[in-house]
Amino acid sequence: MAAARPALTDADEAARHARTQKRREQLLAAAARLMARDGSEAVSMHAVAAEAQVSVGLIYSYFGGKNDLLLAVIVDVLERFEAEVPRAIAAAGEDPVHRLVAAFRAYCEVIDQRRHAAVLTYRESKGLTAKGLRTIKELELATSEPLRQILNDGIAAELFAPVDTDLVAYNLLLLAHAWALKQWYFQRTLTLDTYVAKQTALTLAALISPRNRRKYAALIAGLNASR
Amino acid sequence: MAAARPALTDADEAARHARTQKRREQLLAAAARLMARDGSEAVSMHAVAAEAQVSVGLIYSYFGGKNDLLLAVIVDVLERFEAEVPRAIAAAGEDPVHRLVAAFRAYCEVIDQRRHAAVLTYRESKGLTAKGLRTIKELELATSEPLRQILNDGIAAELFAPVDTDLVAYNLLLLAHAWALKQWYFQRTLTLDTYVAKQTALTLAALISPRNRRKYAALIAGLNASR
Amino acid sequence: MAAARPALTDADEAARHARTQKRREQLLAAAARLMARDGSEAVSMHAVAAEAQVSVGLIYSYFGGKNDLLLAVIVDVLERFEAEVPRAIAAAGEDPVHRLVAAFRAYCEVIDQRRHAAVLTYRESKGLTAKGLRTIKELELATSEPLRQILNDGIAAELFAPVDTDLVAYNLLLLAHAWALKQWYFQRTLTLDTYVAKQTALTLAALISPRNRRKYAALIAGLNASR
Amino acid sequence: MAAARPALTDADEAARHARTQKRREQLLAAAARLMARDGSEAVSMHAVAAEAQVSVGLIYSYFGGKNDLLLAVIVDVLERFEAEVPRAIAAAGEDPVHRLVAAFRAYCEVIDQRRHAAVLTYRESKGLTAKGLRTIKELELATSEPLRQILNDGIAAELFAPVDTDLVAYNLLLLAHAWALKQWYFQRTLTLDTYVAKQTALTLAALISPRNRRKYAALIAGLNASR
DNA sequence: CATGAATGAGCTTTCATTCAT
DNA sequence: CATGAATGAAAGCTCATTCAT
Numbered sequence: 010m011a012a013a014r015p016a017l018t019d020a021d022e023a024a025r026h027a028r029t030q031k032r033r034e035q036l037l038a039a040a041a042r043l044m045a046r047d048g049s050e051a052v053s054m055h056a057v058a059a060e061a062q063v064s065v066g067l068i069y070s071y072f073g074g075k076n077d078l079l080l081a082v083i084v085d086v087l088e089r090f091e092a093e094v095p096r097a098i099a100a101a102g103e104d105p106v107h108r109l110v111a112a113f114r115a116y117c118e119v120i121d122q123r124r125h126a127a128v129l130t131y132r133e134s135k136g137l138t139a140k141g142l143r144t145i146k147e148l149e150l151a152t153s154e155p156l157r158q159i160l161n162d163g164i165a166a167e168l169f170a171p172v173d174t175d176l177v178a179y180n181l182l183l184l185a186h187a188w189a190l191k192q193w194y195f196q197r198t199l200t201l202d203t204y205v206a207k208q209t210a211l212t213l214a215a216l217i218s219p220r221n222r223r224k225y226a227a228l229i230a231g232l233n234a235s236r
Numbered sequence: 237m238a239a240a241r242p243a244l245t246d247a248d249e250a251a252r253h254a255r256t257q258k259r260r261e262q263l264l265a266a267a268a269r270l271m272a273r274d275g276s277e278a279v280s281m282h283a284v285a286a287e288a289q290v291s292v293g294l295i296y297s298y299f300g301g302k303n304d305l306l307l308a309v310i311v312d313v314l315e316r317f318e319a320e321v322p323r324a325i326a327a328a329g330e331d332p333v334h335r336l337v338a339a340f341r342a343y344c345e346v347i348d349q350r351r352h353a354a355v356l357t358y359r360e361s362k363g364l365t366a367k368g369l370r371t372i373k374e375l376e377l378a379t380s381e382p383l384r385q386i387l388n389d390g391i392a393a394e395l396f397a398p399v400d401t402d403l404v405a406y407n408l409l410l411l412a413h414a415w416a417l418k419q420w421y422f423q424r425t426l427t428l429d430t431y432v433a434k435q436t437a438l439t440l441a442a443l444i445s446p447r448n449r450r451k452y453a454a455l456i457a458g459l460n461a462s463r
Numbered sequence: 464m465a466a467a468r469p470a471l472t473d474a475d476e477a478a479r480h481a482r483t484q485k486r487r488e489q490l491l492a493a494a495a496r497l498m499a500r501d502g503s504e505a506v507s508m509h510a511v512a513a514e515a516q517v518s519v520g521l522i523y524s525y526f527g528g529k530n531d532l533l534l535a536v537i538v539d540v541l542e543r544f545e546a547e548v549p550r551a552i553a554a555a556g557e558d559p560v561h562r563l564v565a566a567f568r569a570y571c572e573v574i575d576q577r578r579h580a581a582v583l584t585y586r587e588s589k590g591l592t593a594k595g596l597r598t599i600k601e602l603e604l605a606t607s608e609p610l611r612q613i614l615n616d617g618i619a620a621e622l623f624a625p626v627d628t629d630l631v632a633y634n635l636l637l638l639a640h641a642w643a644l645k646q647w648y649f650q651r652t653l654t655l656d657t658y659v660a661k662q663t664a665l666t667l668a669a670l671i672s673p674r675n676r677r678k679y680a681a682l683i684a685g686l687n688a689s690r
Numbered sequence: 691m692a693a694a695r696p697a698l699t700d701a702d703e704a705a706r707h708a709r710t711q712k713r714r715e716q717l718l719a720a721a722a723r724l725m726a727r728d729g730s731e732a733v734s735m736h737a738v739a740a741e742a743q744v745s746v747g748l749i750y751s752y753f754g755g756k757n758d759l760l761l762a763v764i765v766d767v768l769e770r771f772e773a774e775v776p777r778a779i780a781a782a783g784e785d786p787v788h789r790l791v792a793a794f795r796a797y798c799e800v801i802d803q804r805r806h807a808a809v810l811t812y813r814e815s816k817g818l819t820a821k822g823l824r825t826i827k828e829l830e831l832a833t834s835e836p837l838r839q840i841l842n843d844g845i846a847a848e849l850f851a852p853v854d855t856d857l858v859a860y861n862l863l864l865l866a867h868a869w870a871l872k873q874w875y876f877q878r879t880l881t882l883d884t885y886v887a888k889q890t891a892l893t894l895a896a897l898i899s900p901r902n903r904r905k906y907a908a909l910i911a912g913l914n915a916s917r
Numbered sequence: 918c919a920t921g922a923a924t925g926a927g928c929t930t931t932c933a934t935t936c937a938t
Numbered sequence: 939c940a941t942g943a944a945t946g947a948a949a950g951c952t953c954a955t956t957c958a959t
Contacts, residue, residue: 028922050277051362054950064924066952075950131358131417135275146420170441176434179421180411187410190358193373194406207400211407214397215442255939280932291941293935302933482918502816504731507953518920520956529954585812585871589732600874624895630888633875637868638861644812647827648860661857668851669896709943735929745945747931756929 033071036061041082045125048132049079079133080141086126087148093119098155105163106217106225110209110232112156116185117205127189153182160216169216177216184208206235260298263288268309272352276306276360306360307368313353314375320346325382332390333444333452337436337459339383343412344432354416380409387443396443404443411435433462487525490515495536499579503533503587533587534595540580541602547573552609559617560671560679564663564686566610570639571659581643607636614670623670631670638662660689714752717742722763726806729813730760760814761822767807768829774800779836786844787898787906791890791913793837797866798886808870834863841897850897858897865889887916 039061043052054075058065072078094115101111120127130145137145156178163169188195188204195204210232217225266288270279281302285292299305324342328335347354357372364372383405390396415422415431422431437459444452493515497506508529512519526532551569555562574581584599591599610632617623642649642658649658664686671679720742724733735756739746753759778796782789801808811826818826837859844850869876869885876885891913898906 032922047362048277048359050275053948055948065950066925067923069951070922135278149421172438173434175425176422177438179414179418180435180438183410183414183418184407187406191406191410194376195403198402207403208407211399211404211442215438219446281934282932285942292933293941294939296934297939502731504729505816508955509953512921519954520920521918523955524918587729589728603875626892627888629879630876631892633868633872634865634889634892637864637872641860641864645860645864648830649857652856661854662861665853665858665861665896669892673900713943734927736927746929747946748944750930751943 029071032063032067036063036068036071036078037082037085040078041086041126041129044079044082045127045129049075049082049129049136076136076138076141079129080137080144082126083129083133083145084148086123086129087145087152089123090116090119090152091148094152095155098159105159105166105168106213106228108159109156109163109212109216110228112159113181113185113209113212114205116156116182117188117201117208120185120189121201124189124192127186131186131190149182153178156181163216167218168221170218172216177212181212203235206232256298259290259294263290263295263298263305264309264312267305268313268353268356271306271309272350272356276302276309276356276363303363303365303368307364307371309353310356310360310372311375313350313356314372314379316350317343317346317379318375321379322382325386332386332393332395333440333455335386336383336390336439336443337455339386340408340412340436340439341432343383343409344415344428344435347412347416348428351416351419354413358413358417376409380405383408390443394445395448397445399443404439408439430462433459483525486517486521490517490522490525490532491536491539494532495540495580495583498533498536499577499583503529503536503583503590508532530590530592530595534591534598536580537583537587537599538602540577540583541599541606543577544570544573544606545602548606549609552613559613559620559622560667560682562613563610563617563666563670564682566613567635567639567663567666568659570610570636571642571655571662574639574643575655578643578646581640585640585644603636607632610635617670621672622675624672626670631666635666657689660686710752713744713748717744717749717752717759718763718766721759722767722807722810725760725763726808726810730756730763730810730817757817757819757822760810761818761825763807764810764814764826765829767804767810768826768833770804771797771800771833772829775833776836779840786840786847786849787894787909789840790837790844790893790897791909793840794862794866794890794893795886797837797863798869798882798889801866801870802882805870805873808867812867812871830863834859837862844897848899849902851899853897858893862893884916887913 036057040052040057043056043060054065054068057078058068061068068078072081094112097115097118098108098112101108130149157174160169160172160174160177164171164174188201199207210229213225213229213232222229263284267279267284270283270287281292281295284305285295288295295305299308321339321342324345325335325339328338357376361369384401387396387399387401387404391398391401415428426434437456440452440456440459449456490511494506494511497510497514508519508522511532512522515522522532526535548566548569551572552562552566555565584603588596611628614623614626614628614631618625618628642655653661664683667679667683667686676683717738721733721738724737724741735746735749738759739749742749749759753762775793775796778799779789779793782792811830815823838855841850841853841855841858845852845855869882880888891910894906894910894913903910
């Protein structure tokens with residue numbers, strides 16, 4: 010019976026934590042929506058409050074201020090990346106080539122879903138603390154790590170030419186970002202599927218060593234079929 | 237006597253025009269310097285005036301306002317691109333492969349020189365009118381046009397695989413931009429020369445059809461030598 | 464049985480009253496501490512709540528709001544003055560000169576103990592209602608009343624010159640306050656004891672009529688010994 | 691003729707300087723008025739702007755911000771003190787007693803004229819930088835310096851008892867301030883003249899050594915006549 | 918009784934823009 | 939042509955106060 014109080018308190022705290030978390034997400038979502046559309050500097054705290062249907066003051070009890078909110082938005086997006094991409098890769102089996110294809114598709118799909126937020130890191134740098142910037146860069150490195158891994162595996166297995174994997178991994182990340190950054194260009198003529206297929210085909214053409222070409226002929230043919 | 241006036245006026249007008257042009261360039265240069273470094277929103281008109289050593293008011297007799305100035309800065313940068321790249325290509329001779337190599341190198345070098353200004357188009361969008369945005373996009377298309385041309389020529393000459401030239405041309409433009417956008421990543425391990433060489437090698441690996449490989453073996457070997 | 468209820472209620476009410484009183488004092492002490500240190504305007508209700516280890520809301524069930532709290536803090540300080548000074552005077556015997564010396568010392572000691580709170584009345588005025596201000600003034604008058612009384616007694620006994628007692632009483636109060644208000648000046652060179660002794664010596668020099676000088680020669684010599 | 695340009699420029703600059711100075715004074719006066727009445731924290735920059743009949747923004751081109759403005763107001767008041775008091779003393783001749791009487795009167799008169807502003811230093815301390823506070827204290831010391839000088843001269847001439855001149859000088863300054871600080875008390879029963887006369891009489895009673903009493907009998911009688 | 922999440926008016930400060938000189 | 943003093947809307951942020959729990 011003496012335990013009843015703590016139990017109640019625990020339940021209370023859990024409930025409070027849940028509400029707090031929900032608010033955070035609500036605010037983050039509102040801020041992401043506006044900042045991605047207009048750029049963080051063009052978005053006022055009043056506008057974020059209005060978008061989230063709360064008062065200005067409330068934002069300040071969840072985030073330290075505007076810059077803190079911006080950082081939280083960016084980190085949130087990057088963390089979702091980090092979580093969602095590996096899942097797609099795991100489902101692609103063991104073969105490095107298939108894994109690479111699946112990984113790049115996963116990146117592009119996540120970007121496509123969060124088209125607006127993905128643009129944020131390209132627009133912001135002023136207003137973020139040095140520590141914030143470091144966090145973002147680390148997350149971006151972590152995000153591209155799966156690609157690097159696959160490329161190294163493929164080179165070790167002599168499926169890929171011995172390229173600079175840091176360079177190629179980042180190129181692929183950039184091309185995924187480009188789908189959001191330059192949608193006005195690519196989305197004039199391509200769908201997400203054709204974009205992914207064509208970029209994949211180009212990459213594989215550069216990577217797969219001549220004597221493995223035949224092995225992946227069907228895969229490449231499939232990619233080219235989306236033209 | 238009647239003729240004297242027009243003659244005088246013409247001279248006056250020419251002089252005035254020259255002064256006006258000089259002022260414009262002076263203001264543009266000051267604005268570009270600051271905006272590229274800090275982002276256009278973080279730069280005040282007073283700061284631009286101070287940087288250009290003129291009064292605030294003067295800016296308003298050369299540009300319609302801050303957004304107009306921003307647009308002018310971006311357009312100015314893109315126009316320089318449009319002017320400088322073709323010169324480099326022309327010097328590369330007739331062969332599409334060599335022209336492509338020269339063109340990409342030229343893009344990267346121009347970007348490297350105007351590292352800060354190149355970032356501007358990725359940071360700004362709010363505050364630009366629809367018309368301004370259209371102008372920028374058109375200039376960006378025009379900027380990538382030489383690449384598209386070379387690729388088409390190469391395909392026609394059966395030197396390149398029949399790729400989507402719009403896609404590949406824009407990829408190359410993006411990779412040139414990336415040198416500035418992601419300098420924190422690439423410039424950790426690469427110089428401009430190695431960056432250009434490696435990216436070029438990758439692109440050629442994807443583009444050059446198998447039966448032309450031997451023909452460009454020396455070129456590719458040279459690129460790989462910068463590893 | 465019918466009697467049990469009222470008895471129980473009485474006990475309850477007494478207990479409640481005691482708790483209420485304790486809370487009030489707890490809140491008042493916390494508020495006084497912060498307001499005296501930083502000025503009432505620089506202290507937020509949240510800070511008071513935190514200092515008192517309660518929630519913000521609770522303060523509002525004991526005080527009408529921030530201004531009400533401020534007034535209560537000031538009144539509380541003045542009431543302590545009113546209570547503590549007469550005790551010191553009573554202990555000084557019947558002679559007006561000794562009573563005056565004891566009274567001034569008592570004022571200064573109370574001020575010294577509540578150095579910070581004493582400053583409050585000099586800092587605040589906006590935010591207090593007219594009624595609140597009147598209350599404070601009345602308390603300040605009441606506080607100086609013992610001095611006025613002693614002075615009148617001394618004049619009646621022809622120990623003191625026939626000065627304006629309202630003026631002199633208030634001068635003495637001011638000099639006691641000054642110990643707190645201008646501590647940066649006086650506490651460079653004086654201790655509380657020397658401050659009291661010197662101010663007392665000056666006052667007695669102005670007050671004691673020539674033919675009584677000899678009578679208090681020892682007292683004055685004692686005061687001058689602290690030089 | 692070549693000198694005409696510089697002359698014109700000089701005239702321009704002089705005119706500009708005059709306008710600037712006038713603005714500064716206008717803003718200072720408005721700020722002093724409001725801050726002295728309500729306390730600096732209760733006065734908004736908008737209110738100052740309204741009082742001075744200018745826009746908010748303008749204040750920021752004359753002062754660094756609210757704290758800077760507050761400091762400027764206080765310093766301005768103290769500097770006027772420093773300028774006006776010595777003039778009154780100089781007119782009082784050579785005798786230390788007459789000089790002291792004139793000096794105290796001058797202090798009180800200046801305080802009376804700037805009744806509101808004089809209160810400011812007692813109310814403010816939060817919001818002033820350490821450097822600002824030091825400046826104020828130095829000015830306050832400088833302000834009381836003439837009194838200290840007179841007292842030392844009087845003691846050297848054996849007109850005054852050998853008192854602690856730092857203490858007495860500051861007491862007199864405090865009593866002058868008190869006229870403004872506690873006007874609700876003193877101005878119930880006294881005019882400025884009677885206040886000055888009575889305080890002067892008390893001070894002289896404490897200071898003038900017995901064998902000099904007769905010499906200043908007429909002066910003291912005059913002071914007592916204002917009762 | 919007690920809590921603290923939520924509100925929103927109001928603060929200080931910045932800065933694009935204008936216009937008398 | 940050129941200046942820069944002046945404007946005032948709008949920003950980020952704080953905090954006294956309320957009220958559902």
